[in-house]
Amino acid sequence: MKKIFAVVAAVLLAGCAHFQGVQKSGTQVIALDAKTGLAVAVDGVLTRATPIVRQALNGTEPIHRVLQGGDGNFLFAYDIDVKKASSAGAYQLRLKPARSGATFATVREVTVRGKDTVRVELMEQPETGRKVEDVFSLVALEENTADPGTHLNHIHAFFRNLLHGH
Numbered sequence: 210m211k212k213i214f215a216v217v218a219a220v221l222l223a224g225c226a227h228f229q230g231v232q233k234s235g236t237q238v239i240a241l242d243a244k245t246g247l248a249v250a251v252d253g254v255l256t257r258a259t260p261i262v263r264q265a266l267n268g269t270e271p272i273h274r275v276l277q278g279g280d281g282n283f284l285f286a287y288d289i290d291v292k293k294a295s296s297a298g299a300y301q302l303r304l305k306p307a308r309s310g311a312t313f314a315t316v317r318e319v320t321v322r323g324k325d326t327v328r329v330e331l332m333e334q335p336e337t338g339r340k341v342e343d344v345f346s347l348v349a350l351e352e353n354t355a356d357p358g359t360h361l362n363h364i365h366a367f368f369r370n371l372l373h374g375h
Contacts, residue, residue: 236258238348245300245349246350247300247346247348248348250343251342252342252343253339253341256278257278272288272291283310285341287305289303290302294320298323298347299322300320300322300347301318321345325346325347326344326346327344327345328343330342
């Protein structure tokens, strides 16, 4: 009985989080190593959830970032190459145009350090003039998995996907 109550409470809390006017969506965590992840969130438009990705730092394949609106329509895509930067605890991101669709005109390079947040403009919504940006930050994977808010977000995404199929 206690387990059922806990699950119902968690679902209700996760559902409430959905209605708090969230501006960031489509959060994706890219595991850079055993302890460090790169969190990427979209600001300016609600998007569908994206999965956690694991990548070897010197891998030959880039990470493909594809954003879909809540209605499933394609919004923007690009590739990310990640390398350790020369300074400790920093990572160099190379954002490259995708092969087709809405994407960057040229390659962009940014560095993410420690607790810094880096914003990269993707596009502007023609109907509202609002800018859509990806927001990059480093997260400790051990701390991230222990955070109750993170668990609620995962539970919310699970049930939303279960009910709505996305």
